[in-house]
Every structure is written in structure tokens, then in C-alpha cells.
Amino acid sequence: MNVRSKFKGQLAGVLISATCAGMLLASCATAPPPEDKEAVAAFKEANDPYEPLNRAVLDFNLALDKAIVRPVASVYLEIVPEPVQNSVHNFLENLRSPVIFANDLFQGNLDRAGTTLARFALNSTAGILGLFDVATEAGIKKHDEDFGQTLATWEVEPGPYLVLPIFGPSNSRDSVGLITDILIDPFTWFTSNEFRVGRTIGTAVDKRARNFDQINDLEKNSLDFYSAVRSLYRQKRRDQIQNGAPAENTPVPGGLSGLPDGNSGNQQGEAPPTGK
Amino acid sequence: MRRNFFLGLGAFSLIVVLNTAPACAASKEAENFVRIMGERVFSSLGEKGISDEERTKRFKELLPQALDLPRIARFTLGRYWRIATDEEKKEYITLFRKFVIQAYASRFKGLGGKTFKLLHSRDVSATQTLVFSEIIIPKQPSVRVNWRVRFKDEKHRITDIMVEGISMSVTQRDEFVSVIRQTGGKVDGLIRALRKKTSSN
Numbered sequence: 386m387n388v389r390s391k392f393k394g395q396l397a398g399v400l401i402s403a404t405c406a407g408m409l410l411a412s413c414a415t416a417p418p419p420e421d422k423e424a425v426a427a428f429k430e431a432n433d434p435y436e437p438l439n440r441a442v443l444d445f446n447l448a449l450d451k452a453i454v455r456p457v458a459s460v461y462l463e464i465v466p467e468p469v470q471n472s473v474h475n476f477l478e479n480l481r482s483p484v485i486f487a488n489d490l491f492q493g494n495l496d497r498a499g500t501t502l503a504r505f506a507l508n509s510t511a512g513i514l515g516l517f518d519v520a521t522e523a524g525i526k527k528h529d530e531d532f533g534q535t536l537a538t539w540e541v542e543p544g545p546y547l548v549l550p551i552f553g554p555s556n557s558r559d560s561v562g563l564i565t566d567i568l569i570d571p572f573t574w575f576t577s578n579e580f581r582v583g584r585t586i587g588t589a590v591d592k593r594a595r596n597f598d599q600i601n602d603l604e605k606n607s608l609d610f611y612s613a614v615r616s617l618y619r620q621k622r623r624d625q626i627q628n629g630a631p632a633e634n635t636p637v638p639g640g641l642s643g644l645p646d647g648n649s650g651n652q653q654g655e656a657p658p659t660g661k
Numbered sequence: 662m663r664r665n666f667f668l669g670l671g672a673f674s675l676i677v678v679l680n681t682a683p684a685c686a687a688s689k690e691a692e693n694f695v696r697i698m699g700e701r702v703f704s705s706l707g708e709k710g711i712s713d714e715e716r717t718k719r720f721k722e723l724l725p726q727a728l729d730l731p732r733i734a735r736f737t738l739g740r741y742w743r744i745a746t747d748e749e750k751k752e753y754i755t756l757f758r759k760f761v762i763q764a765y766a767s768r769f770k771g772l773g774g775k776t777f778k779l780l781h782s783r784d785v786s787a788t789q790t791l792v793f794s795e796i797i798i799p800k801q802p803s804v805r806v807n808w809r810v811r812f813k814d815e816k817h818r819i820t821d822i823m824v825e826g827i828s829m830s831v832t833q834r835d836e837f838v839s840v841i842r843q844t845g846g847k848v849d850g851l852i853r854a855l856r857k858k859t860s861s862n
Contacts, residue, residue, distance in 0.1 A: 417846070424846045426740055427838050471800075527802070598771070606764035608854050612839030616832045624826025631791065631807060631826075 432546055432556075433615065439548040440611055446553060450593070458593035472516040474591050478527070479508045479515025480584065484566050488530035492538050500525060529625065532569070533562025537626040546615055554618035691790035691810040692782040694817040698727045699777045699794065707772025717766040729811055729818035730758055736820075737834040738848070741841050745848040753848065756855040763859055774799065788812050789820075 416434075417424035433439065461470070482505035489498035504520040504527065512519040521527060536558050537543070544557030552563065567573055573581065593600070607613040705719050724730065734757040735742050745753065780793040792808040809821040821830040837851055844850020 417842075421846055424842060427842050431835075431839065521802075602768065607836060608851075608858055609836055609840050609843070613832060613836045615839075616835035617827060620827045620831060621825075627826075629805065629826060631793070631823075 431612075431615065432543070434545050435547065439546065442548040442550055443611055443614070445550060446548070449551070454589060454593050458590050458597060461590055462594050462597060470591075470594065473587060474595070475508070475512070475518045476515045477584065477588050477591055478518075479505065479512070480572055481529075482508075483572070484532075484570050485528070485530045487569055488532055488535045488566075491532070491535040492530065497528060497530070500528070501530075528628070531559075531562055532565040533559035533622070534626050536562055537622075543619075543622070546619070554614055556622075559622065688782045688784045688790050691812065691817055692779060692792050694810060695782075695792040695794065695808045695819070696779050698723075698819070699779065702727075702769065703772055703775070703777050706766075706769035707775075709773040713767065716769060717762060720766045720769070721762055724758075724762065727819055728761075729813075729820050730754075730761070732811070732818075732820055733830055733833075734758075736830055737837050738841075738851075739834050739838040741838065741846075741848050741851075749848045749852060752852055753855070756852060756859060759859040760855055772796075778803075785809075 417428050419425060465473075482501055486498055486501040486505065489495075489501055504525050507520045507523065507525065508515045508518060511517075518527070533555075541558050543559070547555045547557060547560055549555050549560060549563075555563065572584070576584075603613060603617075604610055701723060705723065706716060711719075731754055734754045737757065738745060738753065742750070776797045778795050778797055780795060782790050782792040784790050788811055790810045790812070792810055794806050794808065795803040796806055797803045805823075805825050807823040808819055809823075810817050811820045821828050823829070840854050841848060841851045844854075
């Protein structure tokens with residue numbers, strides 16, 4: 386397969402995503418009546434105008450999970466020895482290095498780009514093609530970046546919450562990020578079809594297996610799985626964008642409501658806690 | 662004149678010292694509180710080989726000493742707290758406690774073999790302190806856990822726990838508010854859902 390036909394394949398993927406986005410526009414959640422102030426504020430805060438469609442896509446993803454991904458992950462956890470699981474994970478993570486490196490650079494963070502480069506060089510050689518994370522053992526710690534986070538550092542708004550088929554929770558900014566990361570990844574272009582399919586399946590199984598208990602726990606203990614996931618996604622992204630720095634203005638028990646008008650972003654503008 | 666100036670300065674610095682010293686101590690006290698609670702969670706709730714009933718029993722005992730549950734309950738109702746009736750508030754707090762026990766008790770099972778390490782703390786207001794800690798897991802990256810501690814009526818109580826930047830209180834609030842919204846903006850809808858959830862097992 387030459388580069389050109391690969392590009393066609395990628396383009397088809399982008400077109401499919403665009404079609405999905407178009408479909409989203411067709412089904413909108415009805416905004417609550419303006420006189421119900423509580424509901425309007427909650428509606429704005431969730432930033433989820435396509436909720437009905439998102440819920441349908443989540444149902445689809447959950448059905449797919451129940452039918453295929455979860456059973457496979459369960460068998461994987463059962464029969465594959467832990468050291469092998471760790472190596473699979475290390476290998477897949479190492480493949481993400483070029484994308485992380487590019488995003489470190491896009492964010493102007495040369496130190497972190499250097500770290501990513503050093504990790505990739507070390508793990509790909511001494512770590513035998515990434516099977517062993519020798520860099521972490523040498524004290525060069527791992528970090529993650531993606532183009533959605535890069536866009537966030539460029540002050541692009543997250544946009545409405547989206548649940549993508551197969552890929553799961555996202556928003557319009559992170560969806561653009563996801564496609565961009567695929568397009569700038571050298572492993573998209575310079576590997577065989579089989580390798581890419583294997584990588585995608587491997588990543589899905591690895592991710593599902595590593596979060597097996599947490600997902601089960603959340604499904605069991607949530608009143609509304611959909612909104613719990615939406616909340617977790619928003620918080621997780623905020624934490625990733627800030628590279629783990631504690632948020633000063635996160636809403637906390639103490640400050641109740643008080644959402645400023647016109648705040649359409651996902652960062653809630655709740656009043657900081659006041660000592661009472 | 663000059664003497665007055667120095668007297669004034671002295672009085673001023675005394676006030677400053679008196680005002681800031683307790684704040685400094687408050688942060689340390691909150692840190693200590695989290696240390697004690699964290700150690701109890703790990704040694705008592707994380708103990709291997711105890712039955713689920715025993716774990717739940719221990720959690721129930723520890724809960725009122727560790728968490729400011731009424732305050733968290735109030736927060737998790739979001740803006741709907743203001744429109745809830747007194748009876749609804751009362752029943753909601755009771756159900757919320759049951760829900761927390763049911764949902765969280767089993768989560769302490771996996772703590773065996775992991776260690777709790779307190780890092781530092783910072784006052785975020787006159788009565789609230791953010792305490793930073795991490796859970797060290799052998800052969801894996803450590804997990805960042807931050808605690809929000811509130812000092813009131815001579816007692817420290819935790820009002821939020823943030824794991825890897827994800828706040829338990831905020832997650833719970835977002836979910837509950839969504840349930841209320843789906844049931845037509847009635848707090849009663851959430852109460853019914855909680856009743857069902859807490860009586861199922």
C-alpha cells in the first residue's frame with residue numbers, strides 16, 4: 386500500500402467522522418424553559434446539547450463492550466501472565482511517543498519534548514522495541530499529551546460534549562484532536578495495514594483490561610452511568626490539560642451554584658469556597 | 662511621638678503574628694488529621710482477609726469522624742438544594758449516607774500492599790486546607806490524592822477527595838443533578854432513585 390492510498394483511507398475516516406458530526410446536529414436536546422432557572426443553569430453547565438444522540442451512541446458502545454470488548458478483556462486478564470500484559474502496555478505506550486513528542490513541541494514545552502524523546506530512544510533500544518519501560522526505571526518519568534490538550538493550551542474552547550462511536554467520551558475540540566493525532570502519527574503512515582489494525586485492537590483491549598474493575602464499579606454504583614462518565618471525562622481532561630496542577634477554582638463543597646452568565650465553557654464558574 | 666509609633670508598630674506586628682500563626686498551624690493540623698485518617702483507612706478498611714460485612718461496619722464507624730457528610734450531601738444536590746423542601750433535605754441526607762456506604766465500602770478492598778504518603782498542604786481559605794498526598798503502588802505510577810479539609814466547631818472534617826484531579830464530590834453532584842433534571846427538575850425524582858438503589862442490595 387503506498388502513501389497515497391493510505392491517505393485515501395485516512396480521508397475516508399475523516400469523512401465518516403464529519404458525517405457523524407452532521408448527524409449530531411440533527412438531534413438536539415431540548416433546552417429547558419427559561420423560567421426554570423435551576424434547569425437552565427444545569428443545562429448550560431453540562432454543555433451537552435446533543436444529549437439524546439450521545440446517550441444512544443453510549444448505548445451502542447456499551448452493547449459493543451458487552452458483546453466483544455469486555456469478554457475479550459476478561460479472557461486477556463485471565464490467561465495472559467501479568468509481565469506479558471505489562472510489556473504489551475509498554476509497547477503500545479512507546480508507539481505513542483512521536484505524537485506526544487509533537488504535542489510537547491506544539492505546546493512549546495521543550496523540556497517535556499526532550500523527556501519524551503529520551504524515553505523513546507531508551508525504550509526502543511534498551512527496552513527492546515518498547516517492551517520494557519527502562520526509562521521509568523532510570524527515573525525518566527512518562528507523561529501524556531494529545532492534540533486536544535494542545536488546542537486547549539491554545540485556548541480553544543472544548544465545545545459541546547460528544548460520545549463518539551467506539552472511541553467514547555469526547556467533545557468537539559478533542560474530536561479534532563483525535564483525528565489530528567492519527568494524521569500526524571508516523572506509525573499511521575509507515576506501517577502495514579495489519580500492524581495498524583493490530584495496534585488498534587491491542588490498544589482497546591489493553592485499555593479495557595486496565596480499567597476493568599473501575600468500569601464495573603462505576604456501572605454498578607452509579608444512578609446514571611451516562612452523566613457520571615460525562616463528569617469524569619470533563620474533570621480528567623481538565624487535569625490532563627493542566628498537567629496535574631491542582632485547580633484553584635474547582636467547585637467544592639462550600640461554594641454552591643452561582644454560575645456566572647455567559648459561561649459556556651466546561652470550566653464551571655462556581656464561587657470559590659468561602660470560610661463560614 | 663516616636664515612642665507611640667514604635668508602640669503602634671509593636672501592636673500591629675503582634676496582631677499580624679496572632680492572625681497568621683494559627684493559620685499556619687491550621688494547615689499542619691489538617692495535614693495531621695489526613696495522616697491519621699489515611700492511616701486508619703489503609704490499616705483498617707484496607708485490611709486483607711476481612712469480610713465485606715466487617716469492612717462495611719468499619720467504614721460506617723469511620724465515616725462520621727472523617728467526612729463532613731451533611732455538607733457534602735448539600736453540595737451534591739447543587740443548585741437544587743435551595744428548592745428542596747425540609748422533608749426532602751432530611752430524607753436526602755439519610756439516603757445519601759446509605760448510598761456512600763454502599764458505593765464506597767467495596768472500593769477500599771484493593772488497598773492492600775499499597776502505601777499512603779503525605780506530601781504537603783496549603784490553606785485555601787480561613788477554614789479550609791488542601792492536603793496533598795499520594796498512594797504508592799509497587800511497580801506502577803503513584804496515584805495523586807488531594808484532600809479538602811474544613812475546620813469547624815473545633816473539628817476537622819474532609820469535604821472532598823480528589824483522585825488524579827477527579828473530585829468525588831463534583832462527580833457525585835454532576836450525576837445527581839442530571840438525575841434530577843431527567844425527572845423533571847424534581848428533587849423527589851433523585852430521592853426515589855436513591856431509595857431504589859440503596860434498597861436493592
